Amino acid sequence: MADAIVLTTQPRAERGTRAARRLRAQGRVPAVVYGHKEEPASVTVSAEDLEKVIRTGTHLVELDAGGARQKVLLRDLQFDHLGKDMLHVDFFRVSDQDRVQVHIRLELRGTAPGALGGGVLEQPIHTLHIECPAISVPNSIRVNIDKLQVGQAIHVKEIPLPEGVKSLMDGDLVVVQVSQPGAEPAPAAAAAPPTEGAEPEVIGRQAKPAEEEEGD
Secondary structure, X not given: OOOOEEEXXXXXXXXXHHHXXXXXXXXXXXXXXXXXXXXXXXXXXXXXXXXXXXXXXXXEEEEEEOOEEEEEEEXXXXXXXXXXXXXXXXXXXXXXXXXXXXXXXXXXXXXXXXXXXOOEEEOOOOEEEEEEEHHHOOOEEEEEOOOOOOOOEEEHHHOOOOOOOEEOOOOOOEEEXXXXXXXXXXXXXXXXXXXXXXXXXXXOEEEOOOOOOOOO
C-alpha cells in the first residue's frame, strides 16, 4: 500500500458563517476531526492541498497537526450549490486495525465487443458498497469488459476484489451488460441499508443548504 497523503492542519478557534467565509477567502477549508472516542477537533486545511487529494481519488490521508500525525478518512465533503467551492470537510479517525464500510467507484476497463457490434452498453451500478481495512481503501475497483458480448452481463459476485475487501451488495445484481437495441434496461440497484455498527461512508459530495450555518 502506498503511503498516505499528508495534509497539514491549523487549529480553528472561530466558528460560524462569517468566520468560515474569511477562512475560505484565505484559501482554507473549515474541517472537523472526530472518531475513536476522542474529542472532536475543529481545524482548517489548505483548499489547494485538499483539491489535490480529491483529484487522486484517495480516501485515506494523514493529518499533521504541529508534527503529530493521525490517519483519517475523508468522510463528508460539502460544496456550495454550484458544486464548485468547498465549504466544509469531515475527517474520521482510523487505526491500522479498523475495518470500514464505504462506497467505491467502479471503473470499466476495455471495450465490450458486443457494443462494437451494435449492442447497447448499460451500467446500472456505478459504485460498490464494500467492507475493507481502513488503511487500504481502494481508490476504485476495475471491471474488465473486453469479453462482454450482446446478451451478456457482469454481476457483483463476478467482480475480482482486492485482498481483504468484501462486497456488501447482492451478488446477483447486474453491474454492466450489453443489451440488444430497444431492450428493457436493467433496473438500477437500490442503495444497501447500513449495517449495524457500520462506519460512515466516505466522501459524500453534496451541496450545503444556504439556510444552514456554513463552516460548522
